[in-house]
Amino acid sequence: MTKHCYKELPEGYEKIFEVDAKKTKTAVLMNVFALVLTIIMAAILILIVFKNNFHIVIGTDLLIIMLVLLVSLVLYMVLHELTHGILYKIMTKEKLKFGLTFSCAYCGVPNLYVDKKTALLALLAPFTVFSIVFLVPLIVFATTGNDLMSLFFILMFSIHFGGCIGDLYDTYLLLFKFKGEIYVKDDGAKQEFFQKNK
Ligand SMILES: [Zn+2]
16 A cells, blocks of 8 residues: 555545446447547548558458457557556555456456546556557658558557547546545446545
């Protein structure tokens, strides 16, 4: 335990909100928004990178790239959750919980109330790290005219961007919706938010 977290909810705090990806409605909404966000991002990037001359040959090269994409996405999912985990570990020194629901992979620190700073760092770490990891090669391949590799990184970045919807939604809540001191209990699939009583 560190000064950034408590085993018991600090006195004077009450639960104000929860986001539970194990609830069907939340899971469906999250996935629909993730898909829409992915498609919009991919469309924007394809327009920027390829302008009017998108000429990818449908053949073995494209098939190989798509297979690499599938493997990369599985690896990405694991690394994304590990990145949440690294930040949670540094900030809390507590035991982590990793898991998979029918609709998403997750990482959390169960039965622990973490402060706003810890929650924000853990939430935003994968978004920040993997945006750089995918955008830098995209820029390199786009400027050198490698269309196939550009497409690969456009798809990786767009799926990553859409897939971060849950993290970005929680971040929005913490930064703009809930004012003052907040503690978050994150068991991975479910985040509960606690605010100090007025
Ligand atoms: Zn995440």
